[in-house]
Structures are given as structure tokens and as C-alpha cells.
Amino acid sequence: MPKAPVQKKCRVHREVSRVSTKAGVKGAKPAGATLAQGLVFNTDLGQHILKNPLVITAMLEKAGLKSTDTVLEVGPGTGNMTTKLLERVKRVVACEIDSRMVAELHKRFLSTALHSKLDIRIGDVLKAELPAFDVCVANLPYQISSPFVFKLLLHRPLFRCAVLMFQKEFAERLVAKPGDKLYCRLTANTQLLAKVDHLMKVGKNNFRPPPKVESSVVRIEPKNPVPDINFSEWDGLLRIIFVRKNKTLSAGFKQTSVLQTLEKNYKTWCSIQEKKIPEDFSIKEKIEDILVNGKFDKKRARQMDQDDILALLHAFNKEGIHFV
Template sequence: MPKAPKGKRNGTAHGSPYNHGGKGSAANHIFKMKTDIGQHVLKNPGVAQAIVDKADLKQSDIVLEVGPGTGNITVKILERAKKVIAVELDPRMASEVTKRVQGKPEAKRLEVLLGDVIKTELPYFDVCISNTPYQISSPLTFKLLTLSPSPRTCILTFQLEFAQRLFARPGSALYSRLSVNTQMWATVTHIMKIGRNNFRPPPAVESSVVRLVPKRPRPQISWEEWDGLLRVCFVRKNRTLRAGFLGTSTVMEMLEANYRTWCAQNNIAVEEGPAEVEVNTEVEMDAAIGSSPNEDAEEVGGEEEQEEEWDGIMDVDDPDIPSFFKDELDEKAKLLNVKSGSKRKRKGKVAELVREKVRKVLEDETELADRRARMCDEGDFLKLLWAFNKEGIHFS
């Protein structure tokens, strides 16, 4: 008697939306990932578990997860934490992570917020864990640093080059405003690298996991003032600070407007009218240039070309550059087109007063006029901010 034909083993397994192995696996994907918004789901359960372990979660913790995807990390967090608040931009992903716990006790401890995490008002949470979409790495980092009360710790997965910017030191090619801000407000620790094949679909770059622990107590300075100063300094981080301030008319106009506001708020009278002394355009041109044509290249050395390459890959500061810098090149072009030895347009007394205060801070009080932002540490920027504020110069 012939044997009955055997059915396919585990025949129903191929119908599982989470089974992506074997022949014809492409047809079993839940849906096509939107890589244009950074959808690269972490598929390695060992790496997901390691990320959760590094968070040192407590049973009483409320965890914010940014970009939960299909919930591979979410379910592991729910095993250890009191509650998970998952913020997801894609409605399809939000539906999937909800299905993962549907009908289970964990469902009551999962809250899914649909929307952009940068624009969402976040509720209180103790720990943040994020497989961060690369497009929002910079704004998410700044948002977490400015939260009050601050989270206990943040375990964040970033593009490798972006993670290296977070703990870059003065003088390195990757040192930037992001580096100074992060290290001022938090302690940064590199945890591990993650190969691209641990994600589905694989991204074009390697990834890295970092831990941010906000400093407690928080530094007793204004975030707006501090970040405003750094924005000015790092717009052209290879220029001297003298050129970045005194040689940039848009910066001086902004500082003059802020000084007038500060005087009005503190009932300090300002003397209006044209300035009594004219200054040669040559002087202003020298300040605008800041140095001889080859000086920057000589000081930076062989790193300048490499630095431009990094800025092309991920220039984290460009999206945040204030609007008053957009006409900076036009302003310098106008200065350079003026005939040598001619006089610049006479400015008001307030403008000259602010200019003298800035010169005094840079050259006399801090002696940082000839330093470049990329070579200054947070102590130098603190000294600079304190000296400016003492003269009534503000950046917020």
C-alpha cells in the first residue's frame, strides 16, 4: 500500500509576517520599508537584547522609544519596564507594533503616539531608547538635551559618523557645535558598533550605539544663550573668532539689536547718532578675511580636505544656521569690491560701541580673538559667553 504524501513541514510558518528566511522570503515581507524616512528595522534579536540591557531598566521605568518599527525592541523593553511610550511616524508601523502585543497583558503597558517626534510634545519618561532615523539624528539629540526634567539615560542608535561627532574632541575633523553642546549637557559613552547587515533593509552605512547621560545638576546657563553663541562660532569653524564676529556684518547687526533690547529691558540709555570716527575699509576687509589666503590651510594642515568631505556626508549644522547668515557671502563680496583706502559708511554710535565691546572681549578679556572654534573647548566658550554677557552682549 503506497504511503500517503507528507504535507510540507511547518507549512504555516511561511504565513507568519515575521518569518523572512528561506526561498521566496521577499514575498513574505509585511510591506516595503520607506528608506527615505530612515526605516531600517533592527532584525538581530541579540543586538536588540544588548541595547535593552545597556539601558539598565528598572521595573518602575517609563521608557520612550523613538521609531519602534515592527516592535523587535519594544517587546524586549516591555519585559523589564513599567510602560513604553512609542512614537512612530508611519501608521503601518504603528499598527504592526500594536499587533505584536494584542491580546497580551503587555498591551495595557504600551502607548503608541502617531506623529513626528520632533514636533510632538513628549510626556514624562525615565529612559529613551531609539533606533533613530538618520534624518532626525541632530534635532532629536538637541531635543533630548533640552528636556526638563531630563531623562535618566538615553540609548541611541546613530549613523557611525554622526555618533563620532558626539564625542569628538577639539582639533579633530568631526568637532562641531553638536560636539560642544552634547558634551556640555551630557556625558557621552560609545557602547558598540552595529553592522549594516543587522538591519532590514541594510542601510548604506555602519551604525553605532551611544549612551547619553544628562548631567545633574544641569549647567546653570541659558540654553538659548549658549547655543546662540555656538551658532555664531561654528558657522565657519576654521575662521578665527575675530573674523567670525568683527568681520561679519550680519553678526554685528544681530549683536547690536540684542544690545539695544538688553538696554531697554534694564533702563539703560543709549546714545544715538552717527559715530565720530570713520574706519578705513582696509581694516574691515582685513577683519572680514580674518587672515591671509593661505593661513587657514597652514594651520589646519592636511585635515582641511578631509573635513570638507565629512561636511559633505553629514553637515549637522547647516540646517540650523540662522537666517541672518544667508547673505554673509554677499556682504563680504561687497567689502572686497570697495577700492582700497576708501572709507566705509559711517555707522551709528551704538554700532561702534557694540563693536568696541566685542573687540574688548575677544582681544583683551579672553584673548581668544586669534583662536578658531574648532580648537576651543567648552571652557573657552564658557569664558567667552561670560565675558560677552558682562558687557551686555547677548545671543538669545
Template sequence: MSGNGLRVAGGIAKRAAKQKNAGVGGLEFHKSKGQHILKNPLVVQSIVDKSGIKSTDVVLEIGPGTGNLTMKLLEKAKKVVAIELDPRMVLELSRRVQGTPYQQQLQVIHGDFMKVELPYFDLCVANIPYNISSPLTFKLLAHRPAFRAAIIMYQHEFAMRLVARPGDSLYSRLAVNTQLLARVSHLLKVGKNNFRPPPKVDSSVVRIEPRHPPPPIPLLEWDGLVRLAFGRKNKTLGAAFRTSRTLQALEQNYITFKALSLGAGQQQQQPAAASIAALGSSSEPAGMDVSDDEDDDDEAAAAGGSSSMAVDGMDADAAAVQAPGARRTKGKVSPEFKELVMRVLTAGGFDQMRPAKMTQEDFLKLLADFNAADIHFS
């Protein structure tokens, strides 16, 4: 084929790709930005029906795109607040409601969801960008006043991690942290062909109902313990807590807390919202050795199905950072402290437990037992 023929063929291929990815008004959707528009009206209606929207509700929508879901939400809700990053979609959304009875019911916020201050809302109903699933979820859970429920479309694998129970293969730190703060249930699975352009993965809709009030525990302490445990989720806690790096970090915290005379329940804590948001991060607790071949992938890949996932575990050298307020020691852990840790584990029957099968109640009891012995994880 001649050079001109190749250019013509290339131009035809590009136009075909644009038409395939085009939606309302000829807008081209960008997979790199997580723009996969839900096109099946039956699925859209099912999501709205399962949301339980009241006529008095303010509904938050994240990433409304061209407004297929938004228009259905406006039929049911008192008001819809839509947060959209793409200025083209903002204009398209405004165009769709212009001159209709819904124009006064829709508020569009042009900005990045992770950076904007959220207004009051009763429900969140959204088909979100999958590459920010974890931080987005915990930003919602940190919002005050707490909302009634969130009905969110996630990548299917991520959704299954959210709802996993002890003993399930996908049970992880993500499940434990989310279920500490909310009741989570799976509503429906949505195939990739219901979207334009179709992603490389299936999706699922999940209902999240925040617990009122949230559990009265130090959340940063909780997350430190859970991160450590799930770095070795299929090994016993006795084995996990016998590693030298873990014991050294815990002993430094122990010495620091003793020196500051901060007993259990007297620690200085970050504000609740900051603590909740931290549960969605993938960084490791200071000084904790969580390395293992059982590393836990909590963040789902982007809707394109490529890309890496955020991982709970990291190698031992990367995890061995300095405990806050403490100097790193290269010496051995004192026998007395090691005995104290093992005594806490064996007294509660935790030494032979495996995190992959532990319930919320197990983790809460373990944290309380450690804190009672002045052993802390933050």
C-alpha cells in the first residue's frame, strides 16, 4: 500500500475509533480519565430504583458525564449536586436541563472530587472513575454530617473486596476498614458492554450505609494494627508479631508513650475526618514490617483494566521507616517487651489466629488488649 493509502486508512481508523467512543452531542470519551458512560437505560433505572430516593432528598452524583443517570435522579430527588471534572461534560449537562423543569434542581460543581469541599447530601448515587475507588470511598465516609447511603458503581473486583467476609479469598484490609465504618452490600453486577466506550472489566453496584455513630475507637491505631496484620494475612498473628522489625517498632512506640505518660485512651488523635480518610491510603504504618508474599491489593485498577493496583504490603526495607517521635534502634528487642507482646496474644487466644479469618470483633478485642498493655500502633 502506498504512503497516501496508509494515511487514508489511518484516518479512517481514527474516525471509526472516535465514533465508537462518541456519546451525546458527539463528545469523545477518554478512557484515561475513567470516562465510561453507562448507556443501558434499564441498568440506569435499576440503580435509581435500588437507591431508595425520597422526594425530599439531596443526591450527590460523582462524575455525571453526559447526564444519563443524572436525568433519572432529577425525576426522583429534590435536588442533585453533580461534581464533574471535564468542562465539556459540565456544558453538556447544563445543556440537557436547560429550559426543563429540572434546571433549578441541578447544581453542577466543576472540579476534582478529591479536592472539592462536599456540600450536604442525603444520598450519593454515582458511576465513579475506578482509579480513585479507595480514597473516594473513605472521603465519603469521612463526610459530616453523615449521609444515609451511597450507591456506587465500582470495578467488579474492587466491589467484591468491599463486601468480602472473613475466610473469603478477597477479604482484606479494605474490607475490614470499610465494614468498620459502614454496612456494605452488593446490589447488582453490570457487564462491560453496558458502557460506552466499553471498559476491559465488569462492574458492580454496591450499597454503603455509614454506621451512626462510628465506633468510638482510635482509628489511626486501628489502621496500624490492621495494616500490620494483613501484610501477612494467611499466617498466624504469633508469627507476624515475632518479626524483629515489627517488635522493634512496637517497642519504640511503647517507650515513647511511656515517656510521654500517655496511657491507653489518652492519646492525641487527628480529627475524625482525617483519621477516616487515612484508612483509604495505601502507605504503610511507620516502622511496621508488613512484607510478605501475601501482599494485599486493595485498590482496583482503572476501568481500562490495565495499570497497577495500590498494594497494602511492601518490601521489608521500604516498610522499615522510623516510628514517630522515636529513634531507630539496631539492637535486639528486650526480652521483657517480647514477652509482653506474646502474653497479650496468648491471653486472648490470638497467637494462632490468622487475619484472613478474623472478624471485626476479633480485631477490636485485639486492639483493646494491646492498648491496655500500653502497646500502640500509631
């Protein structure tokens, strides 16, 4: 799965019990906000309260839940969304890293009829093996947005859809089109594997205390059947062309580190194919020939759609140039 840069000071959205307007605001300590039940949320860790139940309801409606579904929920908090999920589906697998929140979940559901439908998993969801599920619903810690998206998209068996809340700019990257300012490697990777729709914006005032960023809810539906492509190869190419997405491809492929990697890969391929390499071989010239002959040399990554990128990958692979 592709690695993503860590985003500093990111915010975690948690669904918690509705509180009075004074809770977590008046007299709150810098390190956190205290709810009526005495639970302290550490704002230094990005813990904020989603106080608008209409947002939760809208997210569940957009998920198209069925009574037979198993739902994966990430960051259940004290269980407001969990409650509504349990009322609608067969089973909820709730992944939570904060042991205090786990205790609140147990306290909330232990003596109810819904408890038998709840499976609480404690730990880092990025390190855990995900179970089979039909739908994922989550208010994600923003710092895990990118790796979690790809963990989902590469998960098997395929799930039906995911309805996720992200930082607004991250959501806009997921749905960007070629030529858009925010169109990037994340965009191309996600849209190769899934259909992505922006559902709604969620303003700061829907949380207590308000985060520093706006949020958005996105629906991700994996493509079925899965595209017949080596994803590692595809992403290896994207890593190169999107480093300088506004430059021409010819400029991007002139970096020494890129040339060294591709030359090593090419020699490995030639060895496997028992193909002799000419003494005057130049990887730089070979790459330039491929780009010019395919009329890719003047193209820019920010303007290339999936078909363009697939054609470029095919042109390279045909000549023995690989990206893994």
C-alpha cells in the first residue's frame, strides 16, 4: 500500500453523547474538553465531539445499509453512531485505539439487547487485519486518511461501499479531475480502484470544540470487477510522474535517482528474458525514445486521465521498463 506523508496537528472526529453548550468549552483545560459524564477528550490528540446527530443520520442513509450487513466502524467514540448502526444492521465491528472509549462502549451496550451484535476490536486499525464486511462507516483520524483509504481499496473480499469523513481538502483530492489544482497521485490511485462521490460538507460548528479545518463526507465504491492491472507497477509510475506534476514527462524522467532505478529494473528484466544489453546502452535515451514515439514527452501528469496513464505504462512495459 502506498505510504502517505504524515499530516501535523490533524483532528480526530468522534461520535459522543450530546452535551450542553457549556460542556468542553467554558473552563476547559488546554489539554482537553470534559463532558458531562466526566470523560476528558484530549484536543492535543485531535479528539473533537461531533454534536450534530443529523450528520450521523445522513451518513448512514448514504451508506445504503441492509439488515443483513456487517459494518466496519473506525473510531466509534462513545457510540452514538454505533447505536444507530446496531439498530439497522446484523453486526458492527468497531475498531477503537483509545481504551477509555472502549470502556465507554462496553458501559453503554453491555446490558442492552444490542450488545450481542457488537464486536469491539482494540488497537491500531492500520496494523490490524480487517475482517470481511459489507460497508464501512467512519469519522477518521485525519492523519491516517490516506493509508486507511488504500488499506480499504486493497482489502479482499470486496466490500460494497464506504462512507467516510475527511478533512475537506483531502476529500477534494479524492474527487478531483485531470487539470484540477488538487489532482494528484492520491486521486489517480483512488479513482483507478473505485468510484468516489462527494456527499456533503460538514462545518466546524458541528463539532465541540470546533476543529481548525472544515470536513467533508465521501462515498467510496470499489470497482467490481477489479481492474486487471499490476497496482504496484501503476503506483510506481505515478510516484515518478506526480513528483513534478506540472512539468513535462520528459523533465520528470531526467532525475538521476529515477534513471538509476529504472536502469536496474531494466537490466533485471533483460536477464530474465535472456536479452543482451548493447555496450553503448543508455537508459536515458531509451526512456526519451519511448516518450517521444508515444507522444508523451510534452504531456504533464496533472492533465493525464486514467487512459493516458495506462497507455504510458503499457508503452514502458512493452520495452522492458518496469516500476517495481
